[in-house]
Amino acid sequence: MKKKLLKYLHVIWRIQFDDDKERRIYETDLAYLHEINKTKVLEESRNKPKGYLWLKKIRPNFNLLEKMKDGITNN
Known part of the structure; x- marks a missing residue:
């Protein structure tokens, strides 16, 4: 594992x-x-119309997810 x-x-x-x-x-x-794989999200953004706007909209969520993940693993 x-x-x-x-x-x-x-x-x-x-x-x-x-x-x-x-x-x-x-x-x-x-x-x-x-x-959650950031590379998969980037690939998905290419398939969306105006993918750069979609990516810009969801980007702040990655920071929150990273903080949550770090908080869980560091406790």
Whole structure:
């Protein structure tokens, strides 16, 4: 397994969940954030009309996602 993925799993194991459903939702969301690939987003922008505007609009979200990801892995 990748080192980062192991860090994520370690974080999940430390968190106390009320039930299994809550844990699954958290794991799914965390996996989604882990799999976000900026290169794929750039490729997708090429397929959109006025892709440069679309990319400009979503770019600030990457900073927030990076901060969230760092916050999760550094705790």
